Every structure is written in structure tokens, then in C-alpha cells.
Amino acid sequence: MSSLHIVGSGPAGLSAAHTAVNAGAKVCLIDDNPAPGGQIWRGGPGKWIDRRAAAMWHSLDAHPDFTQLKRASVIGAVAPDTLLLEIEGEGLRLPFERLLLCSGARELLLPFAGWTLPGVVGAGGLQALIKGGMPVRQRKVVIAGSGPLLLATALSALQAGAQVEAIIEHQPSARLATFGLGLLLRHREKFLQAVSLFARLWRIPYLTGAQIVEARGDGVLQGVVIEKNGAKQEYACDFLAAGFGLVPNVDLARALGCDIADDAIAVDRLQRTSRTNIWAAGECTGVGGVDKAIVEGRIAALGALGLPPSPRDLSLHRQCHDFAALLAHNFAPDASLREMCRPGIIVCRCEDVRASSLAGQHDWRQAKLNTRIGMGPCQGKTCGPACQFLYGWSLPASRLPIMPASARVLSQID
Numbered sequence: 001m002s003s004l005h006i007v008g009s010g011p012a013g014l015s016a017a018h019t020a021v022n023a024g025a026k027v028c029l030i031d032d033n034p035a036p037g038g039q040i041w042r043g044g045p046g047k048w049i050d051r052r053a054a055a056m057w058h059s060l061d062a063h064p065d066f067t068q069l070k071r072a073s074v075i076g077a078v079a080p081d082t083l084l085l086e087i088e089g090e091g092l093r094l095p096f097e098r099l100l101l102c103s104g105a106r107e108l109l110l111p112f113a114g115w116t117l118p119g120v121v122g123a124g125g126l127q128a129l130i131k132g133g134m135p136v137r138q139r140k141v142v143i144a145g146s147g148p149l150l151l152a153t154a155l156s157a158l159q160a161g162a163q164v165e166a167i168i169e170h171q172p173s174a175r176l177a178t179f180g181l182g183l184l185l186r187h188r189e190k191f192l193q194a195v196s197l198f199a200r201l202w203r204i205p206y207l208t209g210a211q212i213v214e215a216r217g218d219g220v221l222q223g224v225v226i227e228k229n230g231a232k233q234e235y236a237c238d239f240l241a242a243g244f245g246l247v248p249n250v251d252l253a254r255a256l257g258c259d260i261a262d263d264a265i266a267v268d269r270l271q272r273t274s275r276t277n278i279w280a281a282g283e284c285t286g287v288g289g290v291d292k293a294i295v296e297g298r299i300a301a302l303g304a305l306g307l308p309p310s311p312r313d314l315s316l317h318r319q320c321h322d323f324a325a326l327l328a329h330n331f332a333p334d335a336s337l338r339e340m341c342r343p344g345i346i347v348c349r350c351e352d353v354r355a356s357s358l359a360g361q362h363d364w365r366q367a368k369l370n371t372r373i374g375m376g377p378c379q380g381k382t383c384g385p386a387c388q389f390l391y392g393w394s395l396p397a398s399r400l401p402i403m404p405a406s407a408r409v410l411s412q413i414d
Contacts, residue, residue: 002024002025002026002097002098002304002305003025003026003027003028003096003097003098004016004020004025004026004027004028004097004098004099004100004301004304004305005027005028005030005083005094005096005097005098005099005100006020006027006028006029006030006099006100006102007030007031007074007083007099007100007101007102007103007252008030008031008038008101008102008103008104008282008284009029009030009031009033009036009037009038009068009102010037010038010039010040010041010102010104010282010283010293011038011040011041011052011053011282011290011293011294011297012038012102012104012281012282012283012293012294012296012297012300013029013031013036013038013100013102013281013282013297014029014036014037014041014053014056014057014060014297015056015281015293015294015295015296015297015298015301016100016102016281016297016298016300016301017029017056017060017066017301018056018059018060018298019297019298019301019302020301020304020305021059021060021063021065021066022059023301023302023305023307024065025065025301025305026065026066026067027060027065027066027067028067028068028069028094029060029066029067029068029069030069030072030074030083030085030094031068031069031070031072032071032072032073032074033070033071034070034071035070036057036068037053038102038104039104039124039127039128040290040293041053042127042128042131042132043131043132045057045061047131050290052294069085069087071087071088072085072086072087072092073085073086073087073403073405074252074402074403075091075400075401075402075403075405075409075410076252076255076398076399076400076401076402077252077255077256077400078093078400078412078413079095080256080257081095081096081097081099081277082094082095082096083096083099084400084401084409084412084413086405086406086409089406089408089409090408090409091408091409091411091412093412096277097277098277098278098279098304098305099256099277099278099279100278100279100280100281100297100300100301100304101252101253101256101258101265101273101278101279101280101281101284102280102281102282102284102293102297103249103250103251103252103253103280103282103284104248104249104282104283104284105246105247105248105249105283105284105287106246106247106249106381106382106385107122107123107124107125107243107244107245107246107247108243108244108245108246108247108333108385108386108389109122109242109243109244109382109385109386110242110244110333110337110340110341110386110389110390111340111341111345111346111347111355111386111390112212112213112214112215112242112340112341112345113213113214113215113340113342113345114214114215114216114217114221114224115215115242115345115346116346116349117215117217117219117220117221118219118220118221119215119217119220119221119237119238119239119240120215120221120239120240120242121239121240121241121242122241122242122243123143123145123147123149123150123153123241123242123243124149124153124243124246125241125243126141126143126153126156126157126239126241127149127152127153127156127157127241130156130157130160131156135160136157136160136161136162136239137160137161137162138161138162138163139162139163139238139239140162140163140165140235140236140237140238140239141154141157141162141163141164141165141237141238141239141240141241142164142165142166142168142224142235142237142239142240142241143157143164143166143167143168143240143241143242143243144166144167144168144170144210144212144224144226144240144241144242145168145169145170145212145241145242145243145244145245146169146170146171146243146244146245146331146333146334147243147244147245147246147327147331148194148327148331149243149245149246150167150168150169150241150243151167151194151197151198151201152197153241153243154167154201154204155197155200155201157239157241158200158201158204162239164201164204165204165205165235165236165237166204166205166206166207166226166235167201167204167205167206167207168207168210168211168212168226169206169207169208169209169210170209170210170211170244170334170337171208171209171330171331171334172208172209173208173209175330176208176330178330179326179327179330179331180194182326182330183326186322186323186326187319187322187323187326190323207226207228209228209229210226210227210228211226211227211228211336211337211339211340212224212225212226212242212340213225213226213227213232213340215240216234221237221238221239221240222236222237223235223236223237224237224240244333244337245287245331245332245333246283246287247263247385248263248264248265248283248284248285248286248287249283249284250263250264250265250284250395250398251381251398251402251403252398252402253265253273253278253280253284254397254398255398255399255400255402256275256278257274257275258273258274258275258278258280259273259274262286263388263395264284264285264286264287265280265284265285266285267279267280267281267285267300269314270299270300270302270303270309271285271296271299271300271303272300272303279300279301279303279304280300281293281296281297281299281300282296282297286321286324287324287327287328288320288321288323288324288327289320289323289324289327291316291320291323292317292320292321292323292324295313295316295317295320296317296320298313299313299314299317333389337389338389338390341355341390342355343355343356343359344356347373347383347386347387347390348371348372348373348374348376348382348383349376349378349382349383350374350375350376350377350378350382350383351371351372351373351374351375351376353371353372353373353383355390357370357371358371358373358387358391361391363393363394364380364384364387364393364394364395364396367387367393368396373387374396377404379402379403379404380396384396400413401413
């Protein structure tokens, strides 16, 4: 019987596991969260609204050929075909025959004045906190940045009882109209979803072509200043959710020696990476949403088992990639966002490295040697993509461990 190890239990991972088990394979699903679902389906089966998630999990749960490793952090690779995991402080060497990476994406967080104040979080971060049970009822929330995630976060906050004061979209209305027209002409179902979402948020002020100037507060967030057409406006708020898009999570792929292209894991039409026994699916191969993740997870699982995808799979794959291209074209971070990061602003939160210290540094390596940027607990996962956008530096290379680990686990590295 063929075996498949899958890292990540979001839509791509669940889709792949469901496909592989139904094809007769033994599947081990690895995730660092206590429940499956990833960011999009966070909270576990009891909280899922998407019927696809529930249906896939129903067929997986208690299946004799399905194993789930929860709260399992993948620290890296200790051999070409062996992962090192940390589970409840203990190390586990996990050999694999076939590996599927569904490691998702992280938020792109860009520095601005006051972004380190308590109460300032990423747009996806606020959504995750709300899904995790953080109370926001009657709390004032402003959501700012760029991309469809802002709307999804606003809806989550509204449903949790928050007072959403405003949604601040950096892209101008003309760009949003172009995106909407593209949806109408090529992705009618997503256009209708967008219309439905706007209908539920219509009472919330929605500013386009606007930008964050600074977050204000005495030790904690109290308000945010926004600029639109040269005029500034301040909103009082308890939470500022600031998100500027997503960045594929390629740390483990880099550690395993997989090729990276356009900051995502490079894959062929069957989702195979440059390594013959490793596949990848979902946001880690390029940001495109839940539908792309599901179909890529299915195609990757079939490819790993030597089975061909159906014509319908390939058709959906093409549609999802067309949507991803439309998304990338219309919501790519604009160069003007660099203006938010003035010289005195902290860029690396872990090591308190300010933008003024990074001036004149030629690349990430030189900056790290001279300023300690990226040497804190997050290991450059936040400031690395920010510096790539701000200064054009290449992303830092992944080295073992790819995330913080206990000394006991690190001692198992040869």
C-alpha cells in the first residue's frame, strides 16, 4: 500500500488526504494546530461552515488508513527523506516515502508608525483571534490595507459583535472596478460572492485609494490616522487589522531543496516539485484562495499516487489559476506603501531594528550582520518579506530549525 505524508491540514491538505485515502493509500496528516482546517477553516470540524470541509473530514475521521499528528511542528529536514518534528517538547524523526507540502501562506505585514502598539494586528491575525474565541463585542475595529481578506475580516468582526468603524482599501476605485469586471466576465460565481459580501457590509464606511499614516495610542492602540487625497482623518479604535496581502510559506520547501519561483514553491502541472518524491499544493505554490487549494490538493495527491487527474480537475485548475493571476495583478502592493515606513520606524519587531539602521545595507545578509535583523524568535518570517518589498532584497534562506524548537529536539540534529 502506498503511503503519503502531508504537511498542513488546511483546504489543500484535507483535500489531498481525502483524495489519497479514497484511492487506497495510507495517509499521515501533520499540522501544528490542535484541530484541522488551517487558517481558512480554523477552529476545527465543530465550527466549520463550508460543507466541503465537513464532508472531507467526515470521510477521514476514524478511517483505518488515516493518521493525524496534531500540535506537531515541523522543525526541518534531518535527511533528504526524513523530517524532524517537535510534539509536546519531544523530537520525532519521521521518514517519508512521498511528501506533500500544504504549508499555506503568511500575511505580508508592512511597517508604519505605531504598528508595534498592542491592538495592532494583521487582518488575517484578527480573524484568527476571533475564530479562536477572543471577545471583540462592542470593541471598535478599523480594517486597513489591501485585498479581499479585508472584507472577510470585516465580516468576521461584525458577526462577532464588533463595531467596524471603517474598511480602508489602498487600491483606488478604478483598480477595484477592473477587478470586479474581471470577476463578472470570467468568474461569475466569485462575482456573486463578492456582491453578497458587500451587501452584508454596506453600512460600514469603505474608503478606497486611502493609506495608513500612523496608529496612535499611549501604550496601547487608541486610534489610527488615514490619508485620502491629501486629507487626513482619524478613527478611534481598539483594534487595527492591517493586512497587505499574503506571502507563500516556502520555508520547509527551501529546507528540503525544492526550487522556488516567484517566491512560491515551483511545481509542474501535476503539482510535483523539483524533487521527484515531493509535491506541493495550495497557497504555498501561489496565492489564489480556497478553491485553488482544494483542486491542487486533489491533483497533487493523485500525482503522488501515480493517478491522472480528471478533465474536470484540470479545467478547475485552469480557472483557479486565472483567478489567482487576476488577484495578483489587481492587489499587488503598490510602491507608494513604502512611504509608510519612515526612518525612525521599527522594521524588525523582535530585535527593535529601525528603518534608519537599514539604510545603505545592500542585502539581507549584510543587514543581518550589521543590525541583527531577523535574528529574533520569528527568524525573519515577518521582517523578511517586509524588507523584500521595502528594499528589494531576496528572501532569507531557510535553515534548520525553520521555527523555534526546544534544546531537546535540536540535540537530535546530526
